[in-house]
Amino acid sequence: MNLPLSKHRIGMRPLSRKAAGLVVVHAVAFAAVYFFAFFTRYDFTFEWRWFAIYAATVSGLVVLKSIIFYVLGLCHVSWRRMAFADLLNLIWAATLSMLVLATIDGLFLTSGRFGGVQHVPRGVILLDWAATILLIGGIRAVWRSVHEELRPLFSRQPARTALIIGANQAGELLARNLMATARSPYVIVGFLDDDASLHHTRFSGIEVLGSVANAGAEVARRHVDDVLVQSGTLTGRAFRQLLADCSASGAAVKVMPAIDELLGVTANDRTHMRLRPVEIKDVLRREPVQLDDSAVASLVAGRTVLITGAGGSIGSEICRQVVRFHPRRIVLLDHAENGVFALEQEFARLDRAPAADFLVADITDEDRMDRIFASYRPDVVFHAAAHKHVPLMETNPAEAIKNNCLATRILARLADCHGTGTFVFISTDKAVYPTSVMGCSKLIAERYVQALSSESDTRFMVVRFGNVLGSSGSVVPTFQEQIRRGGPITVTHPEIERFFMLIPEAAQLVLQAAAMGKGGEIFVLDMGESVRIVDLARDLIALSGMSEDDIEIVFTGLRPGEKLAEELYFADERRVATPHPKVFCATHRPADLAAIEGLLEALREVLDEPADMIRARLQELVPEYGPAPSWRQTSRSVE
Numbered sequence: 001m002n003l004p005l006s007k008h009r010i011g012m013r014p015l016s017r018k019a020a021g022l023v024v025v026h027a028v029a030f031a032a033v034y035f036f037a038f039f040t041r042y043d044f045t046f047e048w049r050w051f052a053i054y055a056a057t058v059s060g061l062v063v064l065k066s067i068i069f070y071v072l073g074l075c076h077v078s079w080r081r082m083a084f085a086d087l088l089n090l091i092w093a094a095t096l097s098m099l100v101l102a103t104i105d106g107l108f109l110t111s112g113r114f115g116g117v118q119h120v121p122r123g124v125i126l127l128d129w130a131a132t133i134l135l136i137g138g139i140r141a142v143w144r145s146v147h148e149e150l151r152p153l154f155s156r157q158p159a160r161t162a163l164i165i166g167a168n169q170a171g172e173l174l175a176r177n178l179m180a181t182a183r184s185p186y187v188i189v190g191f192l193d194d195d196a197s198l199h200h201t202r203f204s205g206i207e208v209l210g211s212v213a214n215a216g217a218e219v220a221r222r223h224v225d226d227v228l229v230q231s232g233t234l235t236g237r238a239f240r241q242l243l244a245d246c247s248a249s250g251a252a253v254k255v256m257p258a259i260d261e262l263l264g265v266t267a268n269d270r271t272h273m274r275l276r277p278v279e280i281k282d283v284l285r286r287e288p289v290q291l292d293d294s295a296v297a298s299l300v301a302g303r304t305v306l307i308t309g310a311g312g313s314i315g316s317e318i319c320r321q322v323v324r325f326h327p328r329r330i331v332l333l334d335h336a337e338n339g340v341f342a343l344e345q346e347f348a349r350l351d352r353a354p355a356a357d358f359l360v361a362d363i364t365d366e367d368r369m370d371r372i373f374a375s376y377r378p379d380v381v382f383h384a385a386a387h388k389h390v391p392l393m394e395t396n397p398a399e400a401i402k403n404n405c406l407a408t409r410i411l412a413r414l415a416d417c418h419g420t421g422t423f424v425f426i427s428t429d430k431a432v433y434p435t436s437v438m439g440c441s442k443l444i445a446e447r448y449v450q451a452l453s454s455e456s457d458t459r460f461m462v463v464r465f466g467n468v469l470g471s472s473g474s475v476v477p478t479f480q481e482q483i484r485r486g487g488p489i490t491v492t493h494p495e496i497e498r499f500f501m502l503i504p505e506a507a508q509l510v511l512q513a514a515a516m517g518k519g520g521e522i523f524v525l526d527m528g529e530s531v532r533i534v535d536l537a538r539d540l541i542a543l544s545g546m547s548e549d550d551i552e553i554v555f556t557g558l559r560p561g562e563k564l565a566e567e568l569y570f571a572d573e574r575r576v577a578t579p580h581p582k583v584f585c586a587t588h589r590p591a592d593l594a595a596i597e598g599l600l601e602a603l604r605e606v607l608d609e610p611a612d613m614i615r616a617r618l619q620e621l622v623p624e625y626g627p628a629p630s631w632r633q634t635s636r637s638v639e
Contacts, residue, residue, distance in 0.1 A: 299325075
């Protein structure tokens with residue numbers, strides 16, 4: 001028989017003051033229930049004959065049931081948190097008490113061995129079992145109901161009304177915690193869910209009022225103060241629409257933890273304090289990445305992993321993701337000492353960190369890189385180090401070529417020479433029809449890695465994606481700082497748009513692509529829809545609690561090297577699906593290693609020349625590099 005008990009629920013517990021009080025309450029209830037069972041059994045008439053049996057056995061029954069209920073943990077359950085599992089435990093405790101009582105009655109009382117006391121009628125024992133469940137369970141249910149329903153009347157803080165988006169497990173769990181928490185400021189007035197089959201049903205006594213599209217109407221009709229949304233529930237477009245509807249109706253939108261966080265909430269948690277304001281990542285929300293953990297583990301588990309640019313946004317997140325799969329050693333390399341120091345401090349706080357080495361080194365220093373490869377013999381290399389700032393690289397093209405092109409050649413050659421199994425080069429959408437020195441340098445590096453792959457036992461592959469949200473020097477931190485200063489927000493062009501993805505998502509998909517690659521591929525991550533930068537600025541202004549009347553948006557014109565819209569594929573590249581729905585492969589024409597080597601040597605010869613001469617030489621050597629054609633500059637008009 002499968003009992004509704006787990007090992008941690010059985011055993012003697014310390015007798016606290018609260019538990020002792022519950023023992024007394026239960027004892028009184030047991031005596032009353034036992035009397036009621038006799039009174040009912042004898043047709044609600046009082047007779048001295050059955051009262052004598054009751055008086056002789058009630059103390060033993062109370063002691064017996066108190067011990068059973070205490071051992072099974074019924075005296076340690078908060079009555080304000082009565083749940084279905086507690087009801088099952090109550091039924092099991094009452095049943096066990098009935099069986100023990102019947103056994104004692106059959107073995108001792110009917111034989112007269114217990115002081116000549118007559119046996120307890122079987123009907124009394126059965127009625128006592130049923131009445132115990134009804135009384136104890138009913139008291140607890142009523143106690144919880146009164147506490148939840150009347151709590152706002154006795155709260156010292158003003159109650160706020162709230163709607164919860166999503167009539168799912170997470171939404172119900174949040175509602176129950178908010179209703180049961182004494183310090184909670186919320187009264188939940190309903191759920192909203194797009195599943196029409198749930199409309200006008202109830203969860204935890206709260207009605208599903210309609211679809212998410214009705215949020216604005218429901219907020220206005222019911223005078224809702226806050227709308228609570230589970231993190232990751234809505235797409236970016238749906239979230240932006242909800243934000244606009246609620247703002248127009250006078251309600252604030254707050255984000256509640258995802259289900260994995262909510263499952264860790266305890267009775268003493270101040271759940272409402274875990275709610276947070278909407279962040280820009282919510283309005284640009286993308287579907288969570290599902291990793292093929294076994295494939296990624298086979299790539300890095302038990303191996304030495306080298307990550308260049310480890311102190312940067314993508315590099316540091318790749319470090320965090322790699323650690324989850326238990327590499328034998330992880331080598332974290334960056335030229336910026338502050339980034340390396342921050343990683344060292346972060347790793348020191350990990351409970352089970354792998355062996356790690358933190359290196360400050362310049363990837364353009366071939367001798368230093370050779371010593372590092374010879375010393376560590378990395379099995380896997382994630383090459384994330386690069387100069388990425390477009391306008392800066394326009395005025396410093398030699399640095400872009402040295403760091404993005406020549407250093408990539410150094411690392412790729414060393415990986416081939418020292419027997420590295422997998423080399424992953426992190427590229428960018430700016431490498432597609434580049435209009436900037438930075439994008440062009442990345443395109444050259446892409447082609448070098450592709451070309452070397454055909455002549456090496458190392459699996460070389462390229463992973464290409466767009467902007468990552470919140471990375472150092474990116475548009476979001478810049479806008480946030482401008483808002484903090486009171487504006488204005490500077491946007492280069494009203495029609496400029498970019499692809500965005502979250503940093504953890506990008507790092508996870510890089511690992512996934514690396515795990516599935518055979519060598520020579522260009523993997524392109526699914527970036528979703530491109531986002532207009534001016535819309536991003538407006539969202540950030542709204543999230544800061546201000547309007548465009550408070551923070552001005554100023555258009556400054558495209559900067560050198562910028563184009564209105566980025567692309568992920570060349571016209572002669574074909575997008576091919578892979579086993580992972582968010583990773584695609586761009587088929588491409590083969591790259592000739594000798595030709596790319598010659599191109600790099602030609603660029604090396606002009607590194608000391610003025611910037612305009614270097615850019616001119618790049619245009620001669622890379623036909624794809626130059627101003628964007630007018631047909632690719634076309635974008636949507638500003639609404």
